[in-house]
Amino acid sequence: MVLINPPGERLVGMEQYVVLKKRDFNDFIAAVTREQKVFAPVAKGYNQYAFEEVTSGNQIAIDYIPTILPPKKYFMPQYETIATYDTSNGQNMESVMEYEDMVLFGVHTCDLAGIQCLNIVFSQQPKDTNYLMRKNKILIIGYECNSYCDEYASCRLVYNHLPNGGYDLFFTNLENGSFIIHINTLIGEELVKKIKIFKEADDSDLQMLEDLRERKRKIFAKNEVPIEHEKIPELFDKVYDSKIWNELDKRCVACGNCTNVCPTCYCFDVIDEPNLDLKTGRRYRRWDSCQNEEFAKVAGGESFRSERGARQRHRYYRKFSYSIEKFSRSFCTGCGRCSRACMAGIDLKETLTKLVEEQGMKNPDAGYRG
Amino acid sequence: MKTLKRKDSEYEIKKGRILRTKEITDLEKLFEIVLPGGENLNHEPGQFVMVSLLGVGEAPFSVSSSPTKLGSFELVVRNVGKLTNAINRLKAGDEVGIRGPFGNGFPVHILDGSDLLFVAGGIGIVPLHSLINYAIDNRRDFGKVNILLGCNRPEDMLFSDELDEWTKRLDVNFECTVDRADSGWKGNIGLITSLIPGINLIPERTFAFVVGPPIMYKFVVAKLLEKEIPERQILISLERHMKCGLGKCGHCQINGIYCCQEGPVFSYDKIKDMRESI
Numbered sequence: 013m014v015l016i017n018p019p020g021e022r023l024v025g026m027e028q029y030v031v032l033k034k035r036d037f038n039d040f041i042a043a044v045t046r047e048q049k050v051f052a053p054v055a056k057g058y059n060q061y062a063f064e065e066v067t068s069g070n071q072i073a074i075d076y077i078p079t080i081l082p083p084k085k086y087f088m089p090q091y092e093t094i095a096t097y098d099t100s101n102g103q104n105m106e107s108v109m110e111y112e113d114m115v116l117f118g119v120h121t122c123d124l125a126g127i128q129c130l131n132i133v134f135s136q137q138p139k140d141t142n143y144l145m146r147k148n149k150i151l152i153i154g155y156e157c158n159s160y161c162d163e164y165a166s167c168r169l170v171y172n173h174l175p176n177g178g179y180d181l182f183f184t185n186l187e188n189g190s191f192i193i194h195i196n197t198l199i200g201e202e203l204v205k206k207i208k209i210f211k212e213a214d215d216s217d218l219q220m221l222e223d224l225r226e227r228k229r230k231i232f233a234k235n236e237v238p239i240e241h242e243k244i245p246e247l248f249d250k251v252y253d254s255k256i257w258n259e260l261d262k263r264c265v266a267c268g269n270c271t272n273v274c275p276t277c278y279c280f281d282v283i284d285e286p287n288l289d290l291k292t293g294r295r296y297r298r299w300d301s302c303q304n305e306e307f308a309k310v311a312g313g314e315s316f317r318s319e320r321g322a323r324q325r326h327r328y329y330r331k332f333s334y335s336i337e338k339f340s341r342s343f344c345t346g347c348g349r350c351s352r353a354c355m356a357g358i359d360l361k362e363t364l365t366k367l368v369e370e371q372g373m374k375n376p377d378a379g380y381r382g
Numbered sequence: 383m384k385t386l387k388r389k390d391s392e393y394e395i396k397k398g399r400i401l402r403t404k405e406i407t408d409l410e411k412l413f414e415i416v417l418p419g420g421e422n423l424n425h426e427p428g429q430f431v432m433v434s435l436l437g438v439g440e441a442p443f444s445v446s447s448s449p450t451k452l453g454s455f456e457l458v459v460r461n462v463g464k465l466t467n468a469i470n471r472l473k474a475g476d477e478v479g480i481r482g483p484f485g486n487g488f489p490v491h492i493l494d495g496s497d498l499l500f501v502a503g504g505i506g507i508v509p510l511h512s513l514i515n516y517a518i519d520n521r522r523d524f525g526k527v528n529i530l531l532g533c534n535r536p537e538d539m540l541f542s543d544e545l546d547e548w549t550k551r552l553d554v555n556f557e558c559t560v561d562r563a564d565s566g567w568k569g570n571i572g573l574i575t576s577l578i579p580g581i582n583l584i585p586e587r588t589f590a591f592v593v594g595p596p597i598m599y600k601f602v603v604a605k606l607l608e609k610e611i612p613e614r615q616i617l618i619s620l621e622r623h624m625k626c627g628l629g630k631c632g633h634c635q636i637n638g639i640y641c642c643q644e645g646p647v648f649s650y651d652k653i654k655d656m657r658e659s660i
Contacts, residue, residue: 097436103477107391138628279632286437334638
């Protein structure tokens, strides 16, 4: 194993890289599945992909566009039992944590960023201990996008077009018949050592990675929305009363697709489900959506975001304003899922561009570093 | 999927045994609740608890008793939905699940020597009841105490026994008004805002506490500002439907903040620019 400075943008000291021949990829996945369950992107019909359990490398759609649901479904399951109860003799409940030991293969940099956002939210006091225990059961293998997945992505705008950590191993397809793999954690290193199929990366492999990243800098040359990343908070300070929200009000059908597919939307409801004996049952959490009118309703019937435009605005502010104030981080990862999934054709890039233009903040070369 | 049994989850409930219930109106019922071993809830006035009936659900309720009452606490539950309907059918000896207390209550530790003005609309008297009783139990620590209550009809008034007592006390000024009443009613008729101009107060030493239906806040706050009470001394409790109480589920979010964490009690200067607050 060679120890060298990384070829990426982030120079963080000594880094470890190994190489895997593409023809050995199936053997690699097969070897991992002998150790643990493996979940990876699988093709689901025309241009649709989903993370699912795989038992062989052949099932994996390695060059996929963002999956229908992001990998958040493994970190905060859509339905999560948090307690079981038995009321035959009073209010007796036992809290539980559901988890799966797994290897999650093929996570794009946008989705790695999404997982980092969830980690931040759930580790803020008061902590969500179920989430924090579960996330450590998942080994994450990232996978680099060598160019844009499609026109909906805006990963450059939020600096997620290049890896920013959050993985144990990270695969890059060198397009020469090999993957180069960054080993980021001891857990990742142990997996590599256990599966004796990798070879040390040499200087030419690292040079190829350097060249690939250089090509990417040209492909992702400018922000997808004509505004500098640093100006986004200023934009959102100005647009609370924008008429653009009224336009969204007329188009949005309040289906909640955008929040379900968002890698950083984490709102939930807590629901009791009795068994047929009506004595025992479970309490579970279920993904919820601020786009439903019921979401912000109180007992007296008042709703604090009764207009669809106000609910869409809330969604955008949660991604680009509140999260920056609170966590110094964009909660939009640039994955483009909300735009792909919107039945009314509400497009994040288009909405942001309109807001930018409305405020006279348009900079067509935003992000360009020459 | 594997399942790990836990003892220390933040969703763990304590068993609350109902010591006593009292029907206060057709819709509202009071519950006195004891925690295991008579442990004190150790709440601040204005904080809330999550109350569970396993199999039905869980929801936030303001604690209506003062923390000066030890060994048990009280809730007033208005029967408006599935869970509150089930709770209101419970009797002494039955159990509910309790999590909490949660949130920031009224800042009782900074009120020494101040005049207190309570403005309660309808069921808003429930969370304020905790602070009013706290003030009465520590009466020497405060200046003038004014309590204003507005209700829809005379029969909607909660805690009527105590209202009579507050009326009789010389160290408390209690006034109430109703929106409408039959000829048997001898008191004020009109909105709660009509009571505020008549109150004689020194604005800089007055803290006002406002709790009521959402529609009430703007009008009451405007009257209090006319009285020149400083914005930071107007304290408001905002109702939201928390599902977790832990700043995660998103239901209680007001612009960028979680009501369950930074509220439910806010000073007016903190929320006046938050457009979704009132």
